[in-house]
Amino acid sequence: MSKSFKFFFVLLLLLSLSFQAMAYRVQFADEAAMKPLRWKNGKIPIALSTSLIKQNFSIRNESDTVNAIRRSLLTWEKVTNVEFEVSWTDLQSLSPSGNSGDGVSLITIAPTSENLVLFGNETGDVSARTRVFFNRKGFINEADIVLNPYQQFSTDGAIGTFDLEATITHELGHLLGLEHSSVISSTMYAQQRKNGTLNLSGFSLRTLAEDDIAGIRSLYGAKNAEKDCCGQLHGKLIQTDGKPAKNMQVWAEEAETGRVMGEVLTVADGSFLFEGLVEGIYRIYTQETSDKVIFGAAEELGEIKVKKGKTLNITKKLKDTPNGFGLLYAGFNGQLSELAVPLNDGKSYTVYIGGKNLDTKSVHIDFNSPFFSITPGTITTHDFGSQVSVVSFEVNVKSQTPPGEYSFIVIL
Ligand SMILES: [Zn+2]
Structure with missing residues (x-):
């Protein structure tokens, strides 16, 4: 893969699977009831x-x-x-x-x-x-x-x-x-x-x-029945100038399904902690959080095998993030929003992403999860004015996809 490729991740939220008939309701941040x-x-x-x-x-x-x-x-x-x-x-x-x-x-x-x-x-x-x-x-x-x-x-x-x-x-x-x-x-x-x-x-x-x-x-999520059922992952992120990288969002995806199993923020000294990870292989990612960019440049920290009762430690020096890039919006049905996109299993959706300096001709979109795929040839550029570049693409969600959060990757 060429060095000039940059990665951006956006979270997708899979909601309300049809076979679940529960009557509970959650509160939402927005009127469109997209973000719980x-x-x-x-x-x-x-x-x-x-x-x-x-x-x-x-x-x-x-x-x-x-x-x-x-x-x-x-x-x-x-x-x-x-x-x-x-x-x-x-x-x-x-x-x-x-x-x-x-x-x-x-x-x-x-x-x-x-x-x-x-x-x-x-x-x-x-x-x-x-x-x-x-x-x-x-x-x-x-x-x-x-x-x-x-x-x-x-x-x-x-x-x-x-x-x-x-x-x-x-x-x-x-x-x-x-x-x-x-x-x-x-x-x-x-x-x-x-x-x-x-x-x-x-x-x-x-x-x-x-x-x-x-x-x-x-x-x-469900409480882990036994305290020693799980492993821990402790890590520390450092900026290129040697300072601790605080307020970075770090998340762990189950390698097999791509499902997001945990999300934390780094604290002042750049460290983060995942507790209660069940045994298995996880891919760990980080991305910056800021008020200016909703979905910042992301980086893979590595693939990690979590073992019962063990604490793993990783320390990582982050790469310099590209200036001027940033995904600002993701949404569907022609609407852009600053929130995760809710999807149901067994359906297809046209998802929109918008951003600053997004080169819509060279953009490439991919998933870590085998439950999601893009219909070939559906990446389309849209005119939303000069402030923002917008592309859409069709996402297919397999039936029986486990509910949860999934990420997709935008490669520039
Ligand atoms: Zn009440």
């Missing part, structure tokens, strides 16, 4: 407001508040790859609505005016609300949970109160990116019953239904 909201990193800091343990009218005396909250966090941690890092804070109010919050994901019950206004116009019994903040790539960076200070909560099933653990478990589902489900028995069902309604306790939402589990695993 999720936390980029499974480690999620949660700050518990001291209002939860101060004497207050909203939580019945002698409630086991702290343990109820811990159990609800554990309920999600047990089934999917998220881990909550809990701290306490004197903060009382959720962040005002807007593009971004204060960066603190708060659980609070304080009757401040900012919190009360969330429930001001409610006539029915609403137990809590969650406000989610996310960036334009669809990654959640904050979510604040407010328990309704007008209501009363308990942990012992006291009639007429909401069960605290059930409420927080439901709201944590929103915090993680889930919407309401239409399955009545699910934790993510919209209506929560108070203790004593129909002579039943409100405990059932403490436990996740299969539908909730399927929903959360669609965002974060």
